[in-house]
Amino acid sequence: MTFPISRRRFGALAGAAVAAAALPSRTLAQAKTLTVLGHRVHQTAATTGPGGDATEAFRKTSGANLNWVTFGDVNAVHERLLREASLAETSIDVAYLVNGRAVPRNLKLFEPLDTLLKDAPIEAFDDFAPGLIGPLKVDGALHGIPVRHATNALIYNEALLEERGINKLPTTFEELVEVARKLTFKREDGTQVHGLAFTAVFASNFLTVSRCLGGDYMTADGKLTANEPPMVKALTILADLYKAGVLPRNFATVNNEEITTWMQQGRAAMTINPFARLVSYNDPAKGKYGGRFKSLLPPMAADLAGKVAFAPTVEFWSLMIPKNAKQKPLAWELxxxxxxxxxxxxxxxxxxxxxxxxxxxxxxxxxxxxYAADEAAALKASRIHLPAFDEQARAHDIFIEETQAAVLGRKPPQQAMDDAVARVKPLLG
Known part of the structure; x- marks a missing residue:
């Protein structure tokens, strides 16, 4: 699964110094070099921008230098990382791992952190979003520290809502569906506007809808629930929206870059995407609707409102130490x-x-x-799309294949989800 990596641009902010108080008080005697493996955006976020260099105080205190090994492709990062972590010894000291690859067989290649955490604690560890900690454990042992996330929201163009006479945001899922229908129309020049558009290759996007009805492909403890009524109902609604033109005709193939263009041009009124997309959507240089895009946590169905809390879908990266690394204490300090x-x-x-x-x-x-307050609330309640198990990637692809078949009308939703469950069940071991 591709992890959203678009960078938020905060050029108007003044530089913020990184306080050394949270760093270890001791100075490691000998100057060394730590090698850090990750995506290019990880190095940029850690070292460049209005916040300053987040590694500077560590480097001064420890006397260590950092050697960044980065790639522009998520798959390339993990291909190199998992190959290195499988060797007898590696030069990689600290690595970034995305949650989709944080399955048990991979996590076991990385150092359990509980002893390190006990001997040299991380400041206010309970401050991390709880939904990001559980997926990093195998047999109760913690193998990573979450460092970067992208949590999904419903992003809407308030100018289009005004244009269509919608003066109240939906408070139930049923109202949201009706708003999506009202936002689907054709302009006088023939331009088609879709009430809702999102990429159909990520399970997280479909789960943003289904969790409003209490539906999921799987529970956090690994129980298959894809063919139960809430999930089937969600796909039935999406299939109806597709037939009505609320979802675009090329729904199965549209990508995130196209979605961004549609939103900026007013050809789509709402989308499911990480909060961070608001930065590019609201860029006034890229469309006439700059500054008019807002975020909304999708509302629960009327019969669940106030009884079941919405769980936004989240993707995240974590910092890990390979088991075969040679400088584990220093890596932990970073x-x-x-x-x-x-x-x-x-x-x-x-x-x-x-x-x-x-x-x-x-x-x-x-x-x-x-949108900081909205994203904080969403992150606090967030949960990953599928629980971590070794065949998670294959299961994800099966769910997407069957889900698309249901939405596009190739299979009845119940049959599609029955087929999905039958195909995924053997992968659970």
């Missing part, structure tokens, strides 16, 4: 620095999705992110 409150805030100002809830209270961050 992780402590980057995941401290000061380090998290600095990276957030540089465009990183902060994994600490308290970071969203920072005044500079709130000034740059009008």
């Amino acid at each position: 992780i402590r620095a980057l995941s401290s409150k000061a380090g998290t805030t600095a990276m957030a100002l540089n465009g990183n999705g902060p994994t600490r809830i308290s970071t969203y209270a920072d005044e500079k961050l709130k000034a740059a992110m009008p």
Whole structure:
């Protein structure tokens, strides 16, 4: 699964120094070099931008240098990382791992962190979003520290709502469906406007809809629920919206770049995407609707409102130490620095999705992110799309294949989800 990596741009902010107080007091005697493996945006978020260099205090305190090994492709990062972690020894000291690859067989290639965490604690560990910690455990042992997230929201163009005479945001899922229908129309020049558009290759997008009805492909403990009434009902509604033209005709193939263009041009009124997309949508240089895009946490169905809390879908990266690494104590000190409150805030100002809830209270961050409070609430309640198991990627692809068949009318939703469950069940072992 491709992880959203668009960088938030906070050029108006002044540089923020990274406090050294959260770093270890001792100085490691000998100057060394730590090699960090990740995506290019990870290095940028850690070292460049209005928040300053989040690694500077660590480097001064430890006397260590950092050697960044980065790629522009998520798959390339993990191909290199998992190959290195499988060797007898590796030169990689600290690595970034996306949650879709944080399955048990992979997590076991990385150092259990509980002893390190006990001996040299991370500041205010309970400040991390709870939904980001559980997926990093195998047999009760923690193998990573969450460092960057992208949590889904419903993003809407308030100018189009006004144009269509909608003066009240939906408070139930049923109202949301009706709003999507009202936002679907054809302009006088023949331009078709779709009430809802999102990419159909990510399970997280479909689950943003189904969780409004209490539906999921699987529960957090691994129970298959895709063919139960809530999920089937969600796909039935999406199939109806597709038939009505609320979803675009090329729904199965449209990509995120096209969605961005449609939103900026007013050809789509609502989408399911991470909060961070608001930055590019609201760029006044890229469309006439700059500044008019807002976020909304999708509302629950009327019969569930106030009884069941909505669980936004989230993707996230974590910092790990390969088991075969040679400088584990020093690697841990870097992780402590980057995941401290000061380090998290600095990276957030540089465009990183902060994994600490308290970071969203920072005044500079709130000034740059009008949606900070909404994203903080969403992150706190977030949950990954599928529980971690070794065949998760194959299961994801099966769910998408059968879901698309249901929405596009190739199969009845109940049959599609029955088929999905039958195909995924053997993968659970």
